[in-house]
Amino acid sequence: MCLAIPGKIKSVEMQYDGRVRMATVLFGGITKEASLEMLPDADIGDYVLVHVGVAISKVNEEEAQKTFKYLAEIGELGDLTDVDEYLPKTN
Amino acid sequence: MSEYRDPELAKKYLEEIKNTVSRPWSIMEVCGGQTHSLVKNGIIDMLPDTVTMIHGPGCPVCVTPLNLIDKAIYLAEEKGVILCSFGDMLRVPGSQKNLLEVKAEGADVRILYSPLEAVKIAEDNPDKEVVFFAVGFETTAPANALSVVHAHRRGVKNYSILASHVLVPPAIKAVIDDEESKIDGFLAAGHVCTIMGNSEYHPLSAEYKVPIVVTGFEPLDVLQGILMVIRQLEQSKSEVENQYARIVREDGNPEAQKVINEVFEIRNQMWRGIGEIPESGYAVREKYAEFDATKKYDVTIEEAPENPDCISGQIMKGIKKPFECSQFGKKCKPTNPLGAPMVSSEGACAAYYHFSGLVEA
Amino acid sequence: MSENNKIRMQLQCPMPKLDFDVITLGHGSGGVLTNKLLDSGVFDLLSNDILDERHDGAFLELNGKTAFSTDSFLVSPIFFPGGNIGELAINGTVNDLAMCGATPKYLSLSFIIEEGLPVKEFWDILVAIKFACEKAGVQVVTGDTKVVEKGKGDKIFINTSGVGPIHEKANISAKNISVGDKIIISGNVASHGMAIMSVREGLEFESEIISDTTNLNHTIINLIEKFGSNIHLLTDPTRGGVATVLKEIAQSSEIGIDLKQRDFPIDEQVASACELLGLDPLYVANEGLFIAFVSESEADAVLATLHQDENGKNARIIGSVVQEHPKQVIMESAIGGKRVISMLPGEQLPRIC
Numbered sequence: 001m002c003l004a005i006p007g008k009i010k011s012v013e014m015q016y017d018g019r020v021r022m023a024t025v026l027f028g029g030i031t032k033e034a035s036l037e038m039l040p041d042a043d044i045g046d047y048v049l050v051h052v053g054v055a056i057s058k059v060n061e062e063e064a065q066k067t068f069k070y071l072a073e074i075g076e077l078g079d080l081t082d083v084d085e086y087l088p089k090t091n
Numbered sequence: 092m093s094e095y096r097d098p099e100l101a102k103k104y105l106e107e108i109k110n111t112v113s114r115p116w117s118i119m120e121v122c123g124g125q126t127h128s129l130v131k132n133g134i135i136d137m138l139p140d141t142v143t144m145i146h147g148p149g150c151p152v153c154v155t156p157l158n159l160i161d162k163a164i165y166l167a168e169e170k171g172v173i174l175c176s177f178g179d180m181l182r183v184p185g186s187q188k189n190l191l192e193v194k195a196e197g198a199d200v201r202i203l204y205s206p207l208e209a210v211k212i213a214e215d216n217p218d219k220e221v222v223f224f225a226v227g228f229e230t231t232a233p234a235n236a237l238s239v240v241h242a243h244r245r246g247v248k249n250y251s252i253l254a255s256h257v258l259v260p261p262a263i264k265a266v267i268d269d270e271e272s273k274i275d276g277f278l279a280a281g282h283v284c285t286i287m288g289n290s291e292y293h294p295l296s297a298e299y300k301v302p303i304v305v306t307g308f309e310p311l312d313v314l315q316g317i318l319m320v321i322r323q324l325e326q327s328k329s330e331v332e333n334q335y336a337r338i339v340r341e342d343g344n345p346e347a348q349k350v351i352n353e354v355f356e357i358r359n360q361m362w363r364g365i366g367e368i369p370e371s372g373y374a375v376r377e378k379y380a381e382f383d384a385t386k387k388y389d390v391t392i393e394e395a396p397e398n399p400d401c402i403s404g405q406i407m408k409g410i411k412k413p414f415e416c417s418q419f420g421k422k423c424k425p426t427n428p429l430g431a432p433m434v435s436s437e438g439a440c441a442a443y444y445h446f447s448g449l450v451e452a
Numbered sequence: 453m454s455e456n457n458k459i460r461m462q463l464q465c466p467m468p469k470l471d472f473d474v475i476t477l478g479h480g481s482g483g484v485l486t487n488k489l490l491d492s493g494v495f496d497l498l499s500n501d502i503l504d505e506r507h508d509g510a511f512l513e514l515n516g517k518t519a520f521s522t523d524s525f526l527v528s529p530i531f532f533p534g535g536n537i538g539e540l541a542i543n544g545t546v547n548d549l550a551m552c553g554a555t556p557k558y559l560s561l562s563f564i565i566e567e568g569l570p571v572k573e574f575w576d577i578l579v580a581i582k583f584a585c586e587k588a589g590v591q592v593v594t595g596d597t598k599v600v601e602k603g604k605g606d607k608i609f610i611n612t613s614g615v616g617p618i619h620e621k622a623n624i625s626a627k628n629i630s631v632g633d634k635i636i637i638s639g640n641v642a643s644h645g646m647a648i649m650s651v652r653e654g655l656e657f658e659s660e661i662i663s664d665t666t667n668l669n670h671t672i673i674n675l676i677e678k679f680g681s682n683i684h685l686l687t688d689p690t691r692g693g694v695a696t697v698l699k700e701i702a703q704s705s706e707i708g709i710d711l712k713q714r715d716f717p718i719d720e721q722v723a724s725a726c727e728l729l730g731l732d733p734l735y736v737a738n739e740g741l742f743i744a745f746v747s748e749s750e751a752d753a754v755l756a757t758l759h760q761d762e763n764g765k766n767a768r769i770i771g772s773v774v775q776e777h778p779k780q781v782i783m784e785s786a787i788g789g790k791r792v793i794s795m796l797p798g799e800q801l802p803r804i805c
Contacts (some may be wrong), residue, residue, distance in 0.1 A: 030659035051230055054207070054233060056233065070318075098786065098788045101787035137788070201654055
C-alpha cells in the first residue's frame, strides 16, 4: 500500500479544539492538509511523506543523495570500469 | 522527485546490474506499488534475461477476502450506510458484483482520499451511519486507526470501519515456506517499513538465507534495490539492507506504531487466493468495538466460493506466471476479472496483461 | 475562463428581475410558465435573427461539404474552477466541428433541467454560453428546454449539436495517416480533469488549476489554411484522455504509434495533483486540447505556427506513427523503458496502492 508523496510543510495549525496538529503541505504547487500526529517534531519547512492524509515520515536530505552516489561508491570498491563514469550527473 | 527518474543514471544502474549478474536469479518485489513502478517504467524489459522479477502478494486490494467485499456491498445496499472507500476497491469483484455497480444502482458509495474525511462525513450526517472500508497494509493502518481515535475523541457515534489489514512479513514467510516457490531475494515495501521499521526482516533473512532490500518506488529506487539484492546474491550474502534510507528509519515510526497498537490487535487473516496466514492481519480491539463495523452490524454473509479457474494464489506466490493460467486473456481480462490480481493495476495479472499487449483489450 | 473574464461577463449581463427563484416542472411544460421563462429576458441573452423567429426549427442555408456533430454534457459539479457546464457545452461541439476541419456556424442547444435548479445558476450558465458563442463566432439557432422531477436529473444536462462548412483545404481522415506522421499535442495535458478533481468531495485540494476549456476553431482553421492536407487527422482527447483516444485510433486504423513520456507537456501543479491521487495524466479528461497527426515534413512548421497561437503555446510533438506493432501504442517511459498503452476498463479511479 504504497502511494505516498513528499511535500513541504507550509503552515501548521491546531484543529478540532486544539487537539489535532494539522499541516498544510505543498506538493509541487498544490496544497493539501495532512495530519502531523505521527510526526510530533515535524515543522514548517520540513519535507514530509504523506499517505492518505497522514504524514508518516520526514525526508532525510542527506540520505536522499545516496542513490546518486551509490554507483560511484561501489565502483571504488574494486570494479574494473572507470569510476568517473558512475558519478551522478548534476542537472 | 524527478531526480529519481533520471534516464542517464537509470542506464548506468542497468549496466551495472548486467555486469554484476553471473547466473539466473529470481527476485520478488513484494509491494504492488513496486510492481506498478516496474511496469509503468518498462523496467522489466530492460533488465537482463537472467534477472526474473516475480510479482508478490503485496496488493492489499487483491488479497482482501471476497467475503469482506460482499459485506461492504451488503452494508451499502441493505443497510443504507454511507460507504466510504479508497478508489482502488471499487472495481474488485465480490461474489455477485462490485462496489462501483452498487453505487450505480443508487447506494451511497463515496471515494475518499483519506479515512479522516470519513469521520468528517459522519459528523456532517448525524442521522446516517458511515462505514469506512479500511483496507491496506501496515502503511495505511495508522491513518485508519487514527480515524477511529478521532471519532472516539470527538464523540462521533455513527462512524465505524470495516477493516481488512494485512501484514507483509508473514506473507513473505508464507511465500518462502511454500515448497514450490523459488525466490532468491526480496524487495521489501518501503512505505510499509516507514511505519514498521526493518526489524521484522532480520530474522526472516537470517533463517531463510535470503537478501531483503527495502526500496522506494521511483525507478531509480527500484533499480538500486535490484542491484543491491543481486550484489548480495553474487556474494552469497543474506542481509537486510535499506535502499530507502531517506524515508525509512530502522525502527520505523514509533508514533504510528503506537496508534496501530492502540486500535488494532494482530490476528490470523484470510488472504484472498492464498488462504489463511497466521498472525497476518489486524482486527479492531474490543476497546473500540463500537467503531468495528463487523461488531456493530449483524453482517453474516456466507463465504462465497472463488472462481475455480482462478489461480491467483499461485500467481501471488510466484509459482506460476499469469500467462500460464488457462483463463488469462480469455475469460479473465480487466473488463471481466475472475479474481483480484486482474482487477487492481498492481495485480500481477493486470500488470502482465497491460504490459504484454499480446492480448487486445 | 479567468476570474476577471467571469466578473466582466457578469457585469455586462446582470440578471433580470424575476418573480421566481427556481426552475420548476411548469417551466418545461410548454405552457404559461415556459413562456414566462422565455420572455423573462433569460433567452434574450442568446438573441439572434434566426433564433428570434422562435419557430419549431431554424431555417439555414448551407452550401457545399458540411460537418455535423452532437455532444451531451453531464459534468458534475456544474461550476468548476475555470468555467461551467455552459461553456463546456458550446466549446465541446465547436471543437468537434473544428476536428472535422469545419468552421462551426450554427448550434442547437437543449437543456434537461432538474426541478429546483436555482434560476441564478441557470442564468450564470446562459451568460457563459453567450460569451462562449461570441468567442467562437457561432450562433445558437434552435433549442429546447425540459424540466424533470427532482432526483431524475443531476441539476442540468445540456446537449448541443452543430453544423458548419468544411474548409476547402481540409482533408481530415484517418485514412490519410501514414507511417512517419508526427503526433502533435496542442498544450498541457490533464488540466480540465484535475480542475474537476480539485473540487470533488473527498478528494479536494487547493491549487490554481483551472479547466482549459476553450474554443479551438480559430486555431484549427488557421492551421488548415496554412497546411491544408498535411493535417491528416485531428481529434480532441476529452473523456478517457490522450491515451484512450490514441489507442482507439491505433486500433481502428491498424497503425502503430510510438510516444515519449518526457515529451508530454504538463503543468507542474497538474502533475503533482495526479501524483497525489494516483492518477495517470494520460488517462485524465481534457477540454481545450487537440491532437493532430501531421505529415513528417511539415511537423516542425505546424509546431512553430501553434506556438504563436494563444491555444498552442505549450504544443509539443509527442510521438509518431510507425511501421512496427500495428494497433499498439508503445510509450517510452521517463527512464527509457517501454510500456504498452491499453484501454482502461472504465473511468480511472484515484488509488492509494
